[in-house]
Amino acid sequence: MSFESRNPATGALLATYPEHDAAETDKRLQLVWDGWQRWSRTPLPERIAFLLRLADLLEARAETYGRLITSEMGKPLPEAIGEVKKAASGARHFAEAGEGYLAPQAIPGTPAHIIHESVGPIFGVMPWNLPFWQVLRFFIPAALVGNTVIVKHAETVQGSAEALETLVRDAGGPEGLYVNLAIERDKSAAVIADPRIRAVTVTGSVAAGRAVAAEAGRHGKKVVLELGGSDPFIVLEDADLAQAVKLGVVSRYSNNAQSCIAAKRFLVAESLVEAFTKAFVEQAAALPMGDPAKDGIKLGPLARGDLRDNVHRQVRDAVKAGARVLTGGEIPAGPGNFYPPTVLVGLPPDAAIAQEEFFGPVAMIFPFKTEEDAIRLANATEFGLGAAVWSRDLARAHRVAGRIEAGAIFINDFTRSDPRAPFGGAKGSGFGRELGALGALELTNAKLVWQGGA
Known part of the structure; x- marks a missing residue:
């Protein structure tokens, strides 16, 4: 069995990567376990120094890694380079703030305090849509606190998977700090069950996350889930219309519209909906689509052909349910997994298709009459x-x-992650936090230390 990496803009085969068999998987599990024995005892200043070296390398290799990302999953090159630089900023943030995040916490009125220690090797199940950032955003704080990680990256971005393992080694990370594991999805259960794994973190679909969480629960292991989203973008009648449209388009179509945390349902006050829709359609339709390695492209291909097929199926289902397509909505001729910026209106908000996540360049616009209506639709x-x-x-x-049920709310701005702020969801979008102070402590053992009298 081997995995293929293909250029989604052309369909060309980039490389094949062999799957790790049971013996190799066991070897790599032992590496990450042995690595934890050493790394957890490495002084914090040395772990911080490693993160600074990691940041330096990410910045120096940003274009190289960006081209790799673009070739494997299709996002426009400037965004891919920006993804790598964002990971570098995350490493610098945790290097600078890490000592404060991990400082002992006194318990007022008691002779006790809390310290946060590593829990052990973490199994990460990671997606293809942000192949560097989504891995490093969990790895960086995990490494800071003394954990090691073994990562099952998405099958289609194995070039990025191997590059990340090499990156950590080149930054001076010891053997076993970061271990790449090339296995199929159905092999994950055995890894979760292995006693050398202490916790699991998943970024992916709701179905994948729940399956992993169920398996982790059977073995009494903590799990962090960052799953899908269908973020509401609520435009009240006194909003700055021009800015809301501009950033709404950015939020919906960045990263080839393949992002969990992105505006997908635009809820617009009736008094503004006509003007908002007209401006939004004009700006969305004008986005240059094409080879993501070329200058000026804002929308590249979807990562795989089956993903495009599913998005098109969703659009057809929406039309059957009453939606009208104002722009896009058709698969273009020619090579590559391209799908144009698409805007739907008129879809009944209670239609089954309106409850699905559109993981592609489709925006749905819904009018609302009152503030209460907006809140109800959002939830x-x-x-x-x-x-x-x-x-x-x-x-x-x-x-x-x-009153909005969500892990993060942005006022007069668009949704996104930031290394300094906690990131995670509510309801079906998962639980647990990455990034910021909460993310630094999420995968730690909060140990009580009580000092009695002499």
């Missing part, structure tokens, strides 16, 4: 990853934000 899915609220009245925006 009317199983997802709860992020949301945006637009209003010039900040008190009102905060009031609405407080």
Whole structure:
């Protein structure tokens, strides 16, 4: 068995990678276990120094890694380079803030404090859509606290998977700190069950996350889930319309519209919906689509042909349910997994297809009459990853934000992650946090230390 990496813009085969068999998997599990015995005892200043070297290498290799990302999953090259640089900023942030994040926490009124220690090797199940950032955003804080990781990356980005393992080694990471594991999805259960694995983190679909969580639960192991999203983008009647449209288009179509945390359902006040829709369609339709390695391209291909087929199936189902396509909605001729920027209106918000996550360049616009209607529509899915609220009245925006069921709310801005801030979802979008202080401590043992009298 081997994995293929193909250029989604052309379909050309880039490389094949052999799957790790049972013996190799066991060898790599032992590597990450032995690595934890050493790394967990490495002084914090040395772990911080490693993160700084990691940041330096990411910055120096940003274009090289960016080209690799673009060739494997199809995002425009400037965005791919930006992904690598974001990972570098994450490494620098945790190097700078790590000592404070891990400082002992006194318990007022007691002779006790809490320290945060590593838990052991972490099994990471990672997706293809942000092949460097989504891996490094969990690895960096895990390494800071003394954990080691073994990563099952997506089958289609094995070039990125091997590059990440080499990156950690080149930055001075000891053997076993970061171990790549090339296995199929159905082999993950055996890894989760292995006693050398202490916790699991998953970024992926709702179905994949729940399957992994069920397996981890059977073995009493902690799991962090960052799953799908169908983020509402709420535009109240006093919003800055031009800015809401501009950033709404950015939020929906960045990363080839293949991002969990991105605006997907645009809920717009009736008094603004006509003007918003007209401007949004104009800007979406004007996005240059094509070879993501070329200058000026804003929308590349979807990562795989089956993903494009599924997005097109969703659009057809939406039309059957009553939606109208204002732009896009057809598979273009020619090579590559391209799908044009698509905007749907008129879809009944309670239609089954409206409850699905569109993981591709499709925006749905829904009008609402009242603030209560907007809140109800925003919460009317199983997802709860992020949301945006637009209003010039900040008190009102905060009031609405407080009633949205999501892991993150952005006011007069678009949803995204930042190394300094915790990231994660609610409801069907998962649980646990990455990034920021909460992310630094998520995969640690919070140990009570009680000092009695002499």
